Amino acid sequence: MTKGPLRVVIVGAGFAGLNAAKALRQEPVHITIVDRRNFHLFQPLLYQVAAAALNPSDIAYPIRSIFRRQENVRSVLLAEVTGINLSDKTLSLDDASVLPYDYLILATGATHSYFGHDDWEEVAPGLKTLEDALLLRQRILAAFEEAERNPDDADRLLTFVVVGGGPTGVELAGALIEIAVHSLGKEFDVIDPTRARVLLVEGAPHVLPVYPEDLSDSARRQLETLGVEVLTGTMVSEIDEGGVTLSDGRRIESGLVLWAAGVQASKLGDILGVETDRTGRVHVEGDMSVPGHREVFVVGDLATVPGVPGVAPAAMQMGRHAGRMIEADLRMRSRFPFHYRNKGALATIGRARAVADFGQVRFGGFLAWVAWLAIHIFYLIGFRNRVLVLISWAWSYLTFRRGARIITGVPRLPEKGEP
Numbered sequence: 001m002t003k004g005p006l007r008v009v010i011v012g013a014g015f016a017g018l019n020a021a022k023a024l025r026q027e028p029v030h031i032t033i034v035d036r037r038n039f040h041l042f043q044p045l046l047y048q049v050a051a052a053a054l055n056p057s058d059i060a061y062p063i064r065s066i067f068r069r070q071e072n073v074r075s076v077l078l079a080e081v082t083g084i085n086l087s088d089k090t091l092s093l094d095d096a097s098v099l100p101y102d103y104l105i106l107a108t109g110a111t112h113s114y115f116g117h118d119d120w121e122e123v124a125p126g127l128k129t130l131e132d133a134l135l136l137r138q139r140i141l142a143a144f145e146e147a148e149r150n151p152d153d154a155d156r157l158l159t160f161v162v163v164g165g166g167p168t169g170v171e172l173a174g175a176l177i178e179i180a181v182h183s184l185g186k187e188f189d190v191i192d193p194t195r196a197r198v199l200l201v202e203g204a205p206h207v208l209p210v211y212p213e214d215l216s217d218s219a220r221r222q223l224e225t226l227g228v229e230v231l232t233g234t235m236v237s238e239i240d241e242g243g244v245t246l247s248d249g250r251r252i253e254s255g256l257v258l259w260a261a262g263v264q265a266s267k268l269g270d271i272l273g274v275e276t277d278r279t280g281r282v283h284v285e286g287d288m289s290v291p292g293h294r295e296v297f298v299v300g301d302l303a304t305v306p307g308v309p310g311v312a313p314a315a316m317q318m319g320r321h322a323g324r325m326i327e328a329d330l331r332m333r334s335r336f337p338f339h340y341r342n343k344g345a346l347a348t349i350g351r352a353r354a355v356a357d358f359g360q361v362r363f364g365g366f367l368a369w370v371a372w373l374a375i376h377i378f379y380l381i382g383f384r385n386r387v388l389v390l391i392s393w394a395w396s397y398l399t400f401r402r403g404a405r406i407i408t409g410v411p412r413l414p415e416k417g418e419p
């Protein structure tokens, strides 16, 4: 190791990376944070950007601002890590520079997986990044505009299929039907947006398959009350520009298919060259370090720990644990294993509906939605973001309107010769 303060490099400023850095705030180390984005993204509210309820800057916060008062964060680098040399203890960055470390914390998260059908990505966009959310927003709003110009094709254009009945799929389906019925319902001259169909397709027998069965059933009822058609025990076997084909042979003509299924760990798991599971998540030791490399930790969605779900609270706890293990080393104390404290799970289903699972206490409906709202506001980073999100939600709740209905990009370029 080098003379002087130890160099801790944290790759990824998501929930895990941020909490690792914060856990080390009192320690005599030099921290470098590397991320390919200059902002921390609050992924649980991404679907609200896709659904035109929030603006991108409401759920993203500059990494430099987060650490402006943490003196041992010596450097924040906007760069992509492209290589890791475990024996030299160096990282390669996308500008071909090399970054040495004494301790490395890898927290680069996960992306979506199309289960080997990568060609579906073009026709069924997923939701993982801010760019994804803006693309979805553009395609959702553009579908209504296109239907207004082509009313003969409106039935197809206004049929939305959401693939995957986990929390993201359920949230998206609920938001889509509310856009159609409440936000756009009276604003078009030719088409009737309230006639839009939203189908939620899930391969498992229940939506929210990892939740207790009574809550899954409650979520289904709440979705159906809103008008979402829920198809469980059904897989999608083909997706193309015109719609989807289901495993039972049924064909659904659709103007927009949204992908909210499969998860694939960030490719840094592969680059590391250690054992991973089939989704690319790294098998770690009990203290979250990489087998054979006590100085390298993998945390958050990039790590696989039995019984620990890929959710934000787990990522935060893993990140904090890695920080504490470095602190234990510095103070010549023994390391201890990571224990996940399950604080419960919440999924929202539209404007005033949700399900909440706090172990012994489980409930659905308006109260669960209030709990969802309070927790998301609490964990959002930045006072400004909290205030703006609260105002946007209060306004949308009272008026049924959405403040971010802007179509960005060019949904359809004019044909040659077209005025």
Ligand SMILES: Cc1cc2nc3c(=O)[nH]c(=O)nc-3n(C[C@H](O)[C@H](O)[C@H](O)COP(=O)(O)OP(=O)(O)OC[C@H]3O[C@@H](n4cnc5c(N)ncnc54)[C@H](O)[C@@H]3O)c2cc1C
Pocket (backbone or CB within 6 Å): 011, 012, 013, 014, 015, 016, 017, 034, 035, 036, 037, 039, 040, 041, 043, 044, 045, 046, 047, 079, 080, 081, 082, 107, 108, 109, 110, 127, 128, 167, 168, 266, 268, 299, 300, 301, 302, 310, 311, 312, 313, 315, 346
């Ligand atoms: C749409 C959606 C909704 C969700 N809803 C919920 C919810 O309601 N509740 C909940 O608890 N969880 C939810 N989750 C899951 C939760 O967001 C994740 O579990 C959590 O973000 C994982 O944190 P992480 O720090 O491991 O990774 P991330 O938060 O994904 O952060 C990874 C960081 O690494 C950076 N990065 C990646 N690769 C590189 C590279 N090569 N070089 C440099 N930087 C890199 C990325 O830019 C990013 O900043 C949701 C996820 C999504 C996508």
